[in-house]
Amino acid sequence: MLRPPEHQVAGHRAAEGQVGPLVDGAGLFYKPLQGDDRGAHEVAFYSSFSSDPRVPPHVRAFFPGFHGTQLLPASDGSGPHPHLVLDDLAAGLRCPSVIDLKIGARTWYPSAPDDYFHKCLKKDRDSTSLALGFRVSGVRIHQGGDAGLWQPDRDAIRRFTAKDVRRTLRQFGSSNPASDSDPPDCAFASMVYGGSNGILAQLLELKAWFEDQTLFHFYSASVLMMYETKVVEAGRAGGGIRVRLVDFAHVMEGNGVIDHNFLGGLCSLIKFISEILTDPDECLAKPKKAQLNFEDGS
Amino acid sequence: MLRPPEHQVAGHRAAEGQVGPLVDGAGLFYKPLQGDDRGAHEVAFYSSFSSDPRVPPHVRAFFPGFHGTQLLPASDGSGPHPHLVLDDLAAGLRCPSVIDLKIGARTWYPSAPDDYFHKCLKKDRDSTSLALGFRVSGVRIHQGGDAGLWQPDRDAIRRFTAKDVRRTLRQFGSSNPASDSDPPDCAFASMVYGGSNGILAQLLELKAWFEDQTLFHFYSASVLMMYETKVVEAGRAGGGIRVRLVDFAHVMEGNGVIDHNFLGGLCSLIKFISEILTDPDECLAKPKKAQLNFEDGS
Numbered sequence: 380m381l382r383p384p385e386h387q388v389a390g391h392r393a394a395e396g397q398v399g400p401l402v403d404g405a406g407l408f409y410k411p412l413q414g415d416d417r418g419a420h421e422v423a424f425y426s427s428f429s430s431d432p433r434v435p436p437h438v439r440a441f442f443p444g445f446h447g448t449q450l451l452p453a454s455d456g457s458g459p460h461p462h463l464v465l466d467d468l469a470a471g472l473r474c475p476s477v478i479d480l481k482i483g484a485r486t487w488y489p490s491a492p493d494d495y496f497h498k499c500l501k502k503d504r505d506s507t508s509l510a511l512g513f514r515v516s517g518v519r520i521h522q523g524g525d526a527g528l529w530q531p532d533r534d535a536i537r538r539f540t541a542k543d544v545r546r547t548l549r550q551f552g553s554s555n556p557a558s559d560s561d562p563p564d565c566a567f568a569s570m571v572y573g574g575s576n577g578i579l580a581q582l583l584e585l586k587a588w589f590e591d592q593t594l595f596h597f598y599s600a601s602v603l604m605m606y607e608t609k610v611v612e613a614g615r616a617g618g619g620i621r622v623r624l625v626d627f628a629h630v631m632e633g634n635g636v637i638d639h640n641f642l643g644g645l646c647s648l649i650k651f652i653s654e655i656l657t658d659p660d661e662c663l664a665k666p667k668k669a670q671l672n673f674e675d676g677s
Numbered sequence: 678m679l680r681p682p683e684h685q686v687a688g689h690r691a692a693e694g695q696v697g698p699l700v701d702g703a704g705l706f707y708k709p710l711q712g713d714d715r716g717a718h719e720v721a722f723y724s725s726f727s728s729d730p731r732v733p734p735h736v737r738a739f740f741p742g743f744h745g746t747q748l749l750p751a752s753d754g755s756g757p758h759p760h761l762v763l764d765d766l767a768a769g770l771r772c773p774s775v776i777d778l779k780i781g782a783r784t785w786y787p788s789a790p791d792d793y794f795h796k797c798l799k800k801d802r803d804s805t806s807l808a809l810g811f812r813v814s815g816v817r818i819h820q821g822g823d824a825g826l827w828q829p830d831r832d833a834i835r836r837f838t839a840k841d842v843r844r845t846l847r848q849f850g851s852s853n854p855a856s857d858s859d860p861p862d863c864a865f866a867s868m869v870y871g872g873s874n875g876i877l878a879q880l881l882e883l884k885a886w887f888e889d890q891t892l893f894h895f896y897s898a899s900v901l902m903m904y905e906t907k908v909v910e911a912g913r914a915g916g917g918i919r920v921r922l923v924d925f926a927h928v929m930e931g932n933g934v935i936d937h938n939f940l941g942g943l944c945s946l947i948k949f950i951s952e953i954l955t956d957p958d959e960c961l962a963k964p965k966k967a968q969l970n971f972e973d974g975s
Contacts, residue, residue: 423969427969484937489802489807489808510934512938541932541934590944590947590948593948595969634808635839636808636810636839636945637810637944637945639809639810639944639945640782640810640941642940642944643937643940644937646888646941647935650891650934671930
């Protein structure tokens with residue numbers, strides 16, 4: 380029985396009148412191919428990537444497994460539509476907290492057509508992408524059961540400032556609900572972000588690959604971070620803490636150059652998370668500023 | 678006796694009718710303040726940076742020492758003009774080979790006025806900045822004495838492709854002249870780029886700082902790499918192999934975020950240099966490509 384995924388936080392959603400992804404509840408995720416060449420582009424990436432012997436297994440593990448394409452009835456009832464068949468990244472998680480972060484100060488690729496370039500550039504400047512090297516695309520955080528669910532809508536997320544992003548990353552590692560008048564308590568930070576299997580360690584592993592790989596440039600791709608809320612709340616091991624990469628409709632050939640745009644954004648995210656771990660108490664404190672005095676240049 | 682520096686490879690030059698920097702031959706470099714607010718901006722940066730206790734000494738060593746400003750007769754004879762007083766980075770080098778690399782895929786800062794933004798964006802797209810995360814701003818390489826001097830002019834450098842940049846970086850570590858029909862031999866690569874005091878080691882030290890520092894964002898700044906050609910040619914130690922940072926007219930406050938734009942470009946440069954060290958023979962070989970087939974998306 381195919382159905383829309385419960386835990387999706389970004390991208391097109393399967394709802395009446397809209398084509399969206401489906402899951403089978405047995406571990407597979409079906410992503411409808413986008414109509415323009417983005418769909419074909421994403422299939423080409425998965426085909427190339429999944430068979431490329433230069434991608435080491437520990438890196439491959441960050442990507443959804445690829446199982447070809449399949450014609451399936453579209454979620455909007457419009458008839459058969461080709462779908463990418465991928466691993467369901469949230470499989471086995473009952474109550475996941477999830478953040479989707481679009482990585483890179485620049486979401487347009489060098490050869491992009493003019494209208495796409497202008498559209499992306501505007502979004503990058505209007506969002507935190509330009510300043511931070513990444514932006515939040517979606518977030519869903521459970522705290523203290525369903526009553527504590529925080530899932531801001533797309534418009535709210537679009538308006539996120541650097542301060543909102545900082546707070547959201549802290550909230551993701553906190554036990555008190557986002558609706559609290561108190562700042563995020565970062566009670567889960569060491570469990571979710573820290574440790575040898577935590578998010579920071581996984582991001583650092585990814586970073587090491589991006590410092591070296593010159594095969595692909597990932598424009599507009601996302602890092603997905605998730606964990607099983609109930610397990611983390613209970614302080615038990617095995618919290619399903621996962622970092623994954625998704626959304627490859629704009630991956631380009633690397634032509635022997637590293638993906639400095641993605642890497643820069645990833646390093647910025649790593650710094651944000653490192654600070655939460657080193658300064659869990661300094662919640663929303665003002666960042667330390669350099670004292671450039673541009674008024675008086677003498 | 679003030680005179681124009683012999684080894685300058687980029688930026689405004691002191692010549693008749695043009696204001697340019699001067700050196701005193703005793704270790705100081707006088708850089709005329711640019712007339713618009715760039716001059717004041719650069720002074721503000723040097724003042725702030727040189728007194729900021731959060732900058733560790735080993736990082737400070739990558740920057741020219743700052744000795745205030747001074748009114749001096751401009752090099753074009755137009756009368757007294759304020760100059761930045763800085764350490765002469767080429768002091769003590771008799772026959773330096775030098776490369777000036779402008780770091781960052783993006784040379785414009787987020788709050789840049791529209792005309793400046795458009796001018797920079799065009800230059801970034803037309804040069805290798807966008808693709809590689811850096812571009813060559815100037816180069817002067819000595820090989821086999823003055824007969825082997827290679828110093829392409831500004832227009833030639835402006836047209837540099839990714840392949841030209843790759844070749845220039847190899848040439849910088851080679852013993853055969855750029856005019857050779859043979860590709861660069863990379864004979865000096867292990868000495869210039871490798872080793873515990875080589876350029877790669879220095880760049881990695883700089884990288885470690887950029888992964889952490891959130892004080893400054895360095896737009897349009899350059900990494901200068903240089904060595905004493907005669908000493909390296911003779912295979913002797915103490916080849917004056919130096920990495921320095923210059924050009925701070927567009928440094929902005931970091932506001933608690935790392936300089937992901939500079940860091941990305943720096944990592945790209947590091948990868949280029951690492952490849953010269955691991956593959957000195959593979960001169961100008963085609964980069965290994967991913968095999969994305971965007972024609973056939975099935």
